[in-house]
Amino acid sequence: MTKRPLEILDQVLNRQPVIISLKGGREIRGVLQGYDVHMNLVLDKAEEEGENGTVSLGTLIVRGDNVIYISPSVE
Template sequence: MTKRPLEILDQALNQKPVIVSLKGGREIRGILQGYDVHMNLVLENAEEEINGVIKNQGTLIVRGDNVIYISPSVN
């Protein structure tokens, strides 16, 4: 059975971290707390690697038109 994208996001809510790739080459990792139909995301315990250093971002709201993809984290 083929799942719809929003069904897959529902399964990721409050679970393992997801990796969010953004325009401009940035990637943020965090726990998906919520989203809407515009792909605006709420990430908790978000972190981003900048120049080899992991920077904790806390809770972030990511605007959906900046999102390239969302993927389950491998760690």
């Protein structure tokens, strides 16, 4: 059975970290707390890998038009 994109997001919601790739080359990792049909995302425990190491961002809202992809994180 083929899953719909929002069904896949439901599976990771509040369970496991996801990696969000954003326009401009940024990647953010965090626990998906919520989303809407426009792919606006709420992340908890968000962090970004940068040139100077990992930067903790806390709770973060990501506007959907900046999202390139969302992937379950492998830790």
